[in-house]
Amino acid sequence: MIYLLEDDESIRKLVVYALKSQGYDTEGFENQEQFRDAMSRQIPELILLDIMLPGEDGITILKRIRSNAQTADIPVIILTAKNTEYDRVEGLDAGADDYISKPFGIMELAARVRAVLRRHAKASTVSEYSIGPLFLCPERHETRVNGEEIALTYKEFMLLQILVENQGIVMARDVLLDRVWGLGSERENRTLDVHIRTLRAKLGPAGQLIQTVRGIGYRIVEE
Numbered sequence: 505m506i507y508l509l510e511d512d513e514s515i516r517k518l519v520v521y522a523l524k525s526q527g528y529d530t531e532g533f534e535n536q537e538q539f540r541d542a543m544s545r546q547i548p549e550l551i552l553l554d555i556m557l558p559g560e561d562g563i564t565i566l567k568r569i570r571s572n573a574q575t576a577d578i579p580v581i582i583l584t585a586k587n588t589e590y591d592r593v594e595g596l597d598a599g600a601d602d603y604i605s606k607p608f609g610i611m612e613l614a615a616r617v618r619a620v621l622r623r624h625a626k627a628s629t630v631s632e633y634s635i636g637p638l639f640l641c642p643e644r645h646e647t648r649v650n651g652e653e654i655a656l657t658y659k660e661f662m663l664l665q666i667l668v669e670n671q672g673i674v675m676a677r678d679v680l681l682d683r684v685w686g687l688g689s690e691r692e693n694r695t696l697d698v699h700i701r702t703l704r705a706k707l708g709p710a711g712q713l714i715q716t717v718r719g720i721g722y723r724i725v726e727e
Contacts, residue, residue: 506617508532509539509565511584515520515606519552519583522610536560548578551620555584555595563598570599570657574682577645577658581625583608586624593698599657602685623662624685634669636726638710640668649710659684660703663696667714667724673674 506528510516515646516532523530527573536559543546551569555562562582569575579601595603601620604613634639639648642665647654656664663684665674681696687693704711713724 505546505548506530506550506552507542507548509536509557509562510552510554512554515583518610519613522614525618526614529618533693536565537564543575547575548618549582549672550624551578553573553580553582553600554666555582555586563594566595566598576704579620579658580638581620582622594717596659596685596697597657597702599659600706601658601662633671635668635671635683635724636710636713638668638707638713640665643699648708649709654706654708660699660706662697664702664703664707664724670723672723672725674720674723675716 506523508516508519508523508530510519510532512533516534520530520532531542534543536557544596550659553566553686557565560577566580566582567579569580580599581602581604582600583604584595584597584606589614601624602616604616631641631643637650639651640646642661645658645661647656647664663680665706666680666683677696684699685695700714704714707713715723715725715727
């Protein structure tokens with residue numbers, strides 16, 4: 505099930521129709537009340553979320569989704585007419601899995617939905633990892649440093665998971681951008697750098713495990 509929260513009726517009907525034609529069970533909602541009622545009845549596999557909504561904006565709704573243990577792992581794609589670098593970074597830092605600017609093509613939207621769902625499915629079937637003081641369990645979306653739980657956004661967790669899964673291997677910047685955000689050629693390198701910097705800070709003593717390989721990308725190693 506895919507949920508769409510979009511107050512523009514024409515866009516809402518178009519997206520719901522397009523995704524249903526691709527085989528996705530999809531429901532559209534014009535306001536937060538309808539969306540909350542649906543969330544209380546059934547947790548979706550993916551949420552498409554407009555930012556510019558009457559009343560409570562999409563960023564606030566996204567932060568609430570990420571702060572709730574029952575909904576924290578739901579992948580979210582932001583759909584918005586706001587397209588500055590600041591807006592994109594703000595949405596991604598709030599926990600969005602992808603960011604699509606309006607106007608967008610239906611084929612692009614469907615491709616990004618498939619990519620996010622595919623990445624999310626892979627992330628839910630991984631075992632546990634321990635590297636020095638760092639512990640990671642993708643199945644439970646759990647991160648600990650020296651036994652203390654660390655709260656990460658979905659993007660931060662996905663980025664850390666890729667580095668941990670490929671311990672010792674240098675992951676190129678464009679590879680990380682593509683695997684974490686999808687369609688990496690459309691993402692600025694600053695987005696990756698911001699997430700790496702925030703991730704290191706949140707991991708505290710385990711942050712030094714993430715090494716920068718200048719001109720190439722990042723890797724995680726146990727010193």
